Amino acid sequence: PLVLGIETSCDETGVGIVRGHTLLADAVASSVDEHARFGGVVPEVASRAHLEAMVPTIQRALKEAGVSAKDLDGIAVTAGPGLAGALLVGVSAAKAYAYALGKPLYGVNHLASHICVDQLEHGALPEPTMALLVSGGHSSLLLAPDITSDVRPLGSTIDDAAGEAFDKVARVLNLGFPGGPVIDRYAREGDPEAIRFPRGLTGPRDPLYDFSFSGLKTAVARWIEAKRAAGETVPVADVAASFQEAVVDVLTRKAVRACKDHGVDHLMIGGGVAANTRLRAMAERRCEDAGITLRVPRPKLCTDNGAMVAALGAEMVARGRAASSWDLPADSSLPVTEPHVPGTHDHAHS
Numbered sequence: 432p433l434v435l436g437i438e439t440s441c442d443e444t445g446v447g448i449v450r451g452h453t454l455l456a457d458a459v460a461s462s463v464d465e466h467a468r469f470g471g472v473v474p475e476v477a478s479r480a481h482l483e484a485m486v487p488t489i490q491r492a493l494k495e496a497g498v499s500a501k502d503l504d505g506i507a508v509t510a511g512p513g514l515a516g517a518l519l520v521g522v523s524a525a526k527a528y529a530y531a532l533g534k535p536l537y538g539v540n541h542l543a544s545h546i547c548v549d550q551l552e553h554g555a556l557p558e559p560t561m562a563l564l565v566s567g568g569h570s571s572l573l574l575a576p577d578i579t580s581d582v583r584p585l586g587s588t589i590d591d592a593a594g595e596a597f598d599k600v601a602r603v604l605n606l607g608f609p610g611g612p613v614i615d616r617y618a619r620e621g622d623p624e625a626i627r628f629p630r631g632l633t634g635p636r637d638p639l640y641d642f643s644f645s646g647l648k649t650a651v652a653r654w655i656e657a658k659r660a661a662g663e664t665v666p667v668a669d670v671a672a673s674f675q676e677a678v679v680d681v682l683t684r685k686a687v688r689a690c691k692d693h694g695v696d697h698l699m700i701g702g703g704v705a706a707n708t709r710l711r712a713m714a715e716r717r718c719e720d721a722g723i724t725l726r727v728p729r730p731k732l733c734t735d736n737g738a739m740v741a742a743l744g745a746e747m748v749a750r751g752r753a754a755s756s757w758d759l760p761a762d763s764s765l766p767v768t769e770p771h772v773p774g775t776h777d778h779a780h781s
Protein backbone atom coordinates (compact mmCIF):
# COMPACT_ATOMS: atom_id res chain seq x y z
CA PRO A 432 0.00 0.00 0.00
CA LEU A 433 0.97 3.59 -0.76
CA VAL A 434 0.70 5.62 2.46
CA LEU A 435 1.57 9.17 3.48
CA GLY A 436 2.48 9.69 7.16
CA ILE A 437 2.41 12.90 9.17
CA GLU A 438 4.42 13.39 12.38
CA THR A 439 4.11 16.45 14.64
CA SER A 440 4.46 15.10 18.18
CA CYS A 441 7.39 17.32 19.14
CA ASP A 442 9.48 19.83 17.20
CA GLU A 443 9.85 18.00 13.88
CA THR A 444 7.23 18.43 11.16
CA GLY A 445 7.72 15.15 9.32
CA VAL A 446 5.96 13.90 6.20
CA GLY A 447 6.95 10.55 4.76
CA ILE A 448 5.64 8.42 1.94
CA VAL A 449 6.14 4.67 1.68
CA ARG A 450 4.96 1.87 -0.54
CA GLY A 451 4.82 -1.16 1.73
CA HIS A 452 8.36 -1.53 3.07
CA THR A 453 9.84 0.86 0.50
CA LEU A 454 10.72 4.41 1.51
CA LEU A 455 9.74 6.91 -1.21
CA ALA A 456 10.04 10.24 0.63
CA ASP A 457 11.11 11.54 4.03
CA ALA A 458 10.65 15.30 4.35
CA VAL A 459 11.40 16.88 7.73
CA ALA A 460 11.22 20.52 8.81
CA SER A 461 12.54 21.12 12.33
CA SER A 462 11.96 24.06 14.62
CA VAL A 463 14.80 22.93 16.90
CA ASP A 464 16.81 26.15 16.33
CA GLU A 465 13.89 28.23 17.61
CA HIS A 466 13.90 26.23 20.86
CA ALA A 467 17.67 26.07 21.41
CA ARG A 468 17.89 29.41 23.20
CA PHE A 469 15.24 28.22 25.71
CA GLY A 470 17.18 25.01 26.41
CA GLY A 471 14.18 22.83 25.56
CA VAL A 472 11.15 22.57 23.29
CA VAL A 473 8.59 25.37 23.85
CA PRO A 474 5.15 23.88 23.05
CA GLU A 475 3.54 27.05 21.66
CA VAL A 476 6.52 27.73 19.42
CA ALA A 477 6.43 24.14 18.16
CA SER A 478 2.70 24.30 17.33
CA ARG A 479 3.06 27.50 15.34
CA ALA A 480 6.06 26.13 13.46
CA HIS A 481 4.10 22.95 12.55
CA LEU A 482 1.27 25.08 11.23
CA GLU A 483 3.63 27.02 8.98
CA ALA A 484 5.59 24.00 7.81
CA MET A 485 2.73 21.53 7.27
CA VAL A 486 1.52 22.25 3.74
CA PRO A 487 4.97 22.91 2.23
CA THR A 488 6.34 19.73 3.82
CA ILE A 489 3.47 17.63 2.44
CA GLN A 490 4.07 19.12 -1.00
CA ARG A 491 7.80 18.47 -0.75
CA ALA A 492 7.20 14.82 0.20
CA LEU A 493 4.77 14.22 -2.68
CA LYS A 494 7.25 15.76 -5.11
CA GLU A 495 10.17 13.75 -3.69
CA ALA A 496 8.17 10.51 -3.94
CA GLY A 497 6.96 11.35 -7.43
CA VAL A 498 3.44 10.23 -6.59
CA SER A 499 0.07 11.90 -6.81
CA ALA A 500 -2.04 12.33 -3.67
CA LYS A 501 -5.00 10.72 -5.43
CA ASP A 502 -3.08 7.42 -5.66
CA LEU A 503 -2.59 7.13 -1.88
CA ASP A 504 -4.20 4.16 -0.11
CA GLY A 505 -4.33 5.98 3.18
CA ILE A 506 -3.09 8.84 5.33
CA ALA A 507 -1.49 8.02 8.67
CA VAL A 508 -0.83 10.47 11.46
CA THR A 509 0.73 10.43 14.91
CA ALA A 510 -2.22 10.55 17.33
CA GLY A 511 0.07 10.51 20.40
CA PRO A 512 1.94 10.57 22.67
CA GLY A 513 3.51 14.02 22.45
CA LEU A 514 2.76 17.71 22.92
CA ALA A 515 -1.01 18.24 22.75
CA GLY A 516 -1.00 21.37 20.61
CA ALA A 517 1.66 20.01 18.27
CA LEU A 518 -0.21 16.72 17.80
CA LEU A 519 -3.41 18.61 17.07
CA VAL A 520 -1.84 20.37 14.07
CA GLY A 521 -0.84 17.04 12.51
CA VAL A 522 -4.13 15.32 13.28
CA SER A 523 -6.14 18.24 11.86
CA ALA A 524 -4.05 18.34 8.69
CA ALA A 525 -4.34 14.56 8.22
CA LYS A 526 -8.12 14.73 8.63
CA ALA A 527 -8.40 17.61 6.14
CA TYR A 528 -6.30 15.85 3.49
CA ALA A 529 -7.93 12.45 4.04
CA TYR A 530 -11.43 13.91 3.90
CA ALA A 531 -10.76 16.08 0.86
CA LEU A 532 -9.08 13.21 -1.02
CA GLY A 533 -11.57 10.58 0.10
CA LYS A 534 -8.86 8.43 1.72
CA PRO A 535 -8.94 6.39 4.94
CA LEU A 536 -7.31 8.00 7.98
CA TYR A 537 -5.10 6.00 10.38
CA GLY A 538 -4.25 7.45 13.78
CA VAL A 539 -1.10 5.68 14.99
CA ASN A 540 1.16 5.61 18.03
CA HIS A 541 4.45 7.54 17.80
CA LEU A 542 6.32 4.92 19.85
CA ALA A 543 5.16 1.96 17.75
CA SER A 544 6.18 4.04 14.69
CA HIS A 545 9.75 4.35 16.07
CA ILE A 546 9.84 0.52 15.92
CA CYS A 547 7.93 -0.10 12.69
CA VAL A 548 10.21 2.25 10.74
CA ASP A 549 12.79 -0.53 10.67
CA GLN A 550 10.68 -2.35 8.08
CA LEU A 551 11.83 0.32 5.62
CA GLU A 552 15.42 -0.60 6.40
CA HIS A 553 15.49 -4.34 7.05
CA GLY A 554 12.15 -5.66 5.77
CA ALA A 555 9.32 -7.28 7.71
CA LEU A 556 9.79 -7.28 11.49
CA PRO A 557 9.97 -10.77 13.03
CA GLU A 558 7.07 -11.68 15.31
CA PRO A 559 7.34 -11.23 18.15
CA THR A 560 9.70 -8.26 17.86
CA MET A 561 11.93 -7.40 20.80
CA ALA A 562 12.49 -3.65 20.81
CA LEU A 563 14.56 -1.27 22.89
CA LEU A 564 12.83 2.10 22.53
CA VAL A 565 15.06 4.95 23.64
CA SER A 566 14.00 8.51 22.94
CA GLY A 567 13.57 11.95 24.46
CA GLY A 568 10.52 10.98 26.48
CA HIS A 569 10.68 7.19 26.73
CA SER A 570 13.01 4.30 27.53
CA SER A 571 11.44 0.87 27.42
CA LEU A 572 11.96 -2.74 26.52
CA LEU A 573 8.97 -3.88 24.50
CA LEU A 574 7.87 -7.25 23.22
CA ALA A 575 5.52 -6.87 20.26
CA PRO A 576 3.74 -9.95 18.91
CA ASP A 577 2.07 -7.63 16.34
CA ILE A 578 3.26 -4.04 15.94
CA THR A 579 -0.19 -2.92 14.71
CA SER A 580 -2.17 -4.30 17.63
CA ASP A 581 -0.15 -5.89 20.41
CA VAL A 582 2.80 -4.18 22.12
CA ARG A 583 3.77 -5.30 25.63
CA PRO A 584 6.16 -3.38 27.90
CA LEU A 585 8.63 -5.62 29.77
CA GLY A 586 10.17 -2.67 31.57
CA SER A 587 10.61 1.10 31.40
CA THR A 588 12.52 3.91 33.02
CA ILE A 589 11.35 4.70 36.53
CA ASP A 590 12.55 8.32 36.22
CA ASP A 591 14.31 10.06 33.30
CA ALA A 592 14.31 8.81 29.71
CA ALA A 593 17.72 8.08 28.16
CA GLY A 594 17.45 11.04 25.77
CA GLU A 595 16.40 13.29 28.63
CA ALA A 596 19.57 12.28 30.51
CA PHE A 597 21.68 13.19 27.46
CA ASP A 598 19.90 16.56 27.24
CA LYS A 599 20.33 17.31 30.96
CA VAL A 600 24.00 16.34 31.09
CA ALA A 601 24.67 18.46 28.00
CA ARG A 602 23.06 21.37 29.79
CA VAL A 603 25.32 20.93 32.84
CA LEU A 604 28.30 20.87 30.48
CA ASN A 605 26.98 24.01 28.70
CA LEU A 606 26.87 22.18 25.37
CA GLY A 607 23.43 23.39 24.27
CA PHE A 608 20.25 21.65 23.17
CA PRO A 609 19.52 18.96 22.09
CA GLY A 610 22.25 17.21 24.01
CA GLY A 611 22.38 13.78 22.42
CA PRO A 612 24.18 14.61 19.18
CA VAL A 613 26.69 16.98 20.91
CA ILE A 614 27.59 14.48 23.63
CA ASP A 615 27.95 11.79 20.98
CA ARG A 616 30.44 14.05 19.15
CA TYR A 617 32.48 15.06 22.22
CA ALA A 618 32.56 11.48 23.48
CA ARG A 619 34.50 10.36 20.41
CA GLU A 620 37.49 12.40 21.68
CA GLY A 621 37.15 11.21 25.27
CA ASP A 622 38.00 8.15 27.38
CA PRO A 623 34.87 6.15 28.30
CA GLU A 624 36.71 4.66 31.28
CA ALA A 625 38.05 7.94 32.66
CA ILE A 626 35.28 8.19 35.26
CA ARG A 627 33.22 5.28 36.58
CA PHE A 628 29.66 6.63 36.74
CA PRO A 629 26.88 4.52 38.35
CA ARG A 630 24.89 1.96 36.37
CA GLY A 631 21.31 2.36 37.62
CA LEU A 632 19.16 -0.66 38.56
CA THR A 633 21.79 -3.27 37.78
CA GLY A 634 22.04 -4.78 41.27
CA PRO A 635 21.11 -8.41 41.96
CA ARG A 636 17.75 -7.49 43.49
CA ASP A 637 16.83 -4.74 40.99
CA PRO A 638 14.09 -5.23 38.40
CA LEU A 639 15.59 -6.87 35.31
CA TYR A 640 14.14 -4.71 32.56
CA ASP A 641 13.54 -1.33 34.20
CA PHE A 642 15.89 1.62 33.82
CA SER A 643 16.89 4.59 35.96
CA PHE A 644 18.97 7.50 34.68
CA SER A 645 18.27 10.22 37.18
CA GLY A 646 20.92 9.03 39.68
CA LEU A 647 23.47 8.97 36.88
CA LYS A 648 22.59 12.51 35.83
CA THR A 649 23.00 13.68 39.45
CA ALA A 650 26.32 11.85 39.79
CA VAL A 651 27.63 13.57 36.66
CA ALA A 652 26.43 16.98 37.89
CA ARG A 653 28.10 16.44 41.31
CA TRP A 654 31.34 15.33 39.71
CA ILE A 655 31.43 18.44 37.53
CA GLU A 656 30.58 20.72 40.48
CA ALA A 657 33.42 19.25 42.52
CA LYS A 658 35.87 19.90 39.69
CA ARG A 659 34.68 23.46 39.29
CA ALA A 660 34.75 24.08 43.04
CA ALA A 661 38.37 22.89 43.10
CA GLY A 662 39.15 25.37 40.32
CA GLU A 663 40.05 22.59 37.89
CA THR A 664 39.03 22.44 34.24
CA VAL A 665 36.27 20.02 33.43
CA PRO A 666 37.47 17.40 30.94
CA VAL A 667 34.35 17.67 28.78
CA ALA A 668 35.20 14.87 26.36
CA ASP A 669 36.01 12.41 29.17
CA VAL A 670 32.82 13.30 31.07
CA ALA A 671 30.74 12.93 27.90
CA ALA A 672 32.34 9.60 27.02
CA SER A 673 32.08 8.20 30.56
CA PHE A 674 28.45 9.30 30.95
CA GLN A 675 27.52 7.91 27.55
CA GLU A 676 29.29 4.63 28.39
CA ALA A 677 27.18 4.24 31.55
CA VAL A 678 23.91 4.78 29.66
CA VAL A 679 24.84 2.52 26.76
CA ASP A 680 26.22 -0.22 29.01
CA VAL A 681 22.94 -0.53 30.91
CA LEU A 682 20.72 -0.28 27.82
CA THR A 683 22.54 -2.97 25.88
CA ARG A 684 23.03 -5.27 28.86
CA LYS A 685 19.31 -5.28 29.71
CA ALA A 686 18.20 -5.55 26.09
CA VAL A 687 20.37 -8.60 25.43
CA ARG A 688 19.18 -10.12 28.69
CA ALA A 689 15.54 -9.63 27.63
CA CYS A 690 16.18 -11.34 24.29
CA LYS A 691 17.81 -14.32 26.00
CA ASP A 692 15.11 -14.62 28.67
CA HIS A 693 12.34 -14.53 26.07
CA GLY A 694 14.05 -16.71 23.48
CA VAL A 695 14.04 -13.92 20.88
CA ASP A 696 16.90 -14.06 18.36
CA HIS A 697 16.91 -10.42 17.27
CA LEU A 698 16.81 -6.96 18.80
CA MET A 699 15.36 -3.80 17.27
CA ILE A 700 16.57 -0.45 18.65
CA GLY A 701 14.49 2.64 17.90
CA GLY A 702 13.95 6.25 19.00
CA GLY A 703 16.26 9.27 18.84
CA VAL A 704 18.92 7.79 21.14
CA ALA A 705 19.29 4.86 18.72
CA ALA A 706 21.17 7.37 16.54
CA ASN A 707 23.98 7.29 19.15
CA THR A 708 27.17 5.89 17.64
CA ARG A 709 28.42 4.27 20.85
CA LEU A 710 25.04 2.59 21.47
CA ARG A 711 25.08 1.21 17.94
CA ALA A 712 28.65 -0.09 18.31
CA MET A 713 28.15 -1.70 21.72
CA ALA A 714 24.82 -3.25 20.73
CA GLU A 715 26.49 -4.65 17.62
CA ARG A 716 29.21 -6.32 19.68
CA ARG A 717 27.02 -7.62 22.50
CA CYS A 718 24.36 -8.93 20.11
CA GLU A 719 26.98 -10.69 18.03
CA ASP A 720 28.45 -12.33 21.14
CA ALA A 721 24.97 -13.52 22.12
CA GLY A 722 23.99 -14.74 18.65
CA ILE A 723 21.32 -12.05 18.33
CA THR A 724 20.59 -10.23 15.07
CA LEU A 725 20.62 -6.48 15.57
CA ARG A 726 18.21 -4.23 13.68
CA VAL A 727 18.84 -0.48 13.95
CA PRO A 728 17.62 1.95 11.29
CA ARG A 729 19.92 4.60 9.81
CA PRO A 730 20.20 7.60 12.22
CA LYS A 731 17.84 9.82 10.21
CA LEU A 732 15.06 7.26 10.65
CA CYS A 733 15.74 6.95 14.41
CA THR A 734 14.93 10.58 15.25
CA ASP A 735 11.39 11.86 14.63
CA ASN A 736 10.25 11.72 11.02
CA GLY A 737 7.13 11.13 8.92
CA ALA A 738 8.37 7.98 7.20
CA MET A 739 8.02 6.03 10.44
CA VAL A 740 4.37 7.04 10.68
CA ALA A 741 3.80 6.07 7.05
CA ALA A 742 5.52 2.72 7.72
CA LEU A 743 3.13 1.88 10.55
CA GLY A 744 0.18 3.19 8.54
CA ALA A 745 1.12 0.94 5.63
CA GLU A 746 1.24 -2.02 8.01
CA MET A 747 -2.25 -1.09 9.28
CA VAL A 748 -3.55 -1.07 5.69
CA ALA A 749 -1.77 -4.33 4.84
CA ARG A 750 -3.29 -6.05 7.86
CA GLY A 751 -6.76 -4.67 7.23
CA ARG A 752 -6.96 -2.69 10.46
CA ALA A 753 -9.99 -0.41 10.76
CA ALA A 754 -9.48 3.18 9.68
CA SER A 755 -9.89 5.86 12.35
CA SER A 756 -13.12 7.79 12.67
CA TRP A 757 -13.22 11.48 11.73
CA ASP A 758 -13.32 12.45 15.41
CA LEU A 759 -9.91 10.84 16.01
CA PRO A 760 -8.51 12.65 19.06
CA ALA A 761 -4.93 13.75 19.64
CA ASP A 762 -3.91 12.01 22.87
CA SER A 763 -0.81 13.50 24.50
CA SER A 764 -0.41 10.50 26.83
CA LEU A 765 -1.40 7.69 24.47
CA PRO A 766 0.01 4.49 26.03
CA VAL A 767 2.54 2.40 24.12
CA THR A 768 0.14 -0.54 24.39
CA GLU A 769 -2.18 1.15 21.84
CA PRO A 770 -0.38 1.18 18.48
CA HIS A 771 -3.58 1.88 16.58
CA VAL A 772 -6.19 4.50 17.46
CA PRO A 773 -9.53 3.71 15.83
CA GLY A 774 -11.14 6.94 17.11
CA THR A 775 -14.02 7.45 19.46
CA HIS A 776 -16.95 6.40 17.23
CA ASP A 777 -17.62 2.79 16.38
CA HIS A 778 -18.74 3.68 12.83
CA ALA A 779 -15.24 4.07 11.44
CA HIS A 780 -15.30 5.00 7.78
CA SER A 781 -13.68 2.79 5.18
Ligand code: ATP
Nearest residue numbers: 566567568569594609611612615703704706707735
Ligand atom coordinates in the same frame (compact mmCIF):
# COMPACT_ATOMS: atom_id res chain seq x y z
P1 ATP B 1 9.45 10.48 22.25
O1 ATP B 1 9.78 9.71 21.03
O2 ATP B 1 9.69 9.74 23.51
O3 ATP B 1 8.11 11.13 22.19
P2 ATP B 1 11.01 12.59 21.14
O4 ATP B 1 10.16 12.34 19.96
O5 ATP B 1 11.22 13.99 21.63
O6 ATP B 1 10.50 11.70 22.35
P3 ATP B 1 13.11 11.54 19.60
O7 ATP B 1 13.07 12.57 18.51
O8 ATP B 1 12.72 10.19 19.28
O9 ATP B 1 12.39 11.99 20.94
O10 ATP B 1 14.55 11.62 20.19
C1 ATP B 1 15.08 12.84 20.64
C2 ATP B 1 16.08 12.50 21.73
O11 ATP B 1 17.13 11.72 21.16
C3 ATP B 1 16.70 13.72 22.37
O12 ATP B 1 16.70 13.54 23.76
C4 ATP B 1 18.12 13.71 21.80
O13 ATP B 1 19.08 14.27 22.68
C5 ATP B 1 18.35 12.24 21.60
N1 ATP B 1 19.38 11.97 20.59
C6 ATP B 1 19.38 12.32 19.29
N2 ATP B 1 20.53 11.97 18.69
C7 ATP B 1 21.29 11.36 19.65
C8 ATP B 1 22.58 10.79 19.70
N3 ATP B 1 23.37 10.77 18.61
N4 ATP B 1 23.02 10.28 20.87
C9 ATP B 1 22.23 10.29 21.97
N5 ATP B 1 21.02 10.82 22.00
C10 ATP B 1 20.54 11.35 20.87
Ligand code: MG
Nearest residue numbers: 441442443735
Ligand atom coordinates in the same frame (compact mmCIF):
# COMPACT_ATOMS: atom_id res chain seq x y z
MG1 MG C 1 13.22 16.56 18.07
Ligand code: FE
Nearest residue numbers: 566702703735
Ligand atom coordinates in the same frame (compact mmCIF):
# COMPACT_ATOMS: atom_id res chain seq x y z
FE1 FE D 1 10.17 10.32 19.04
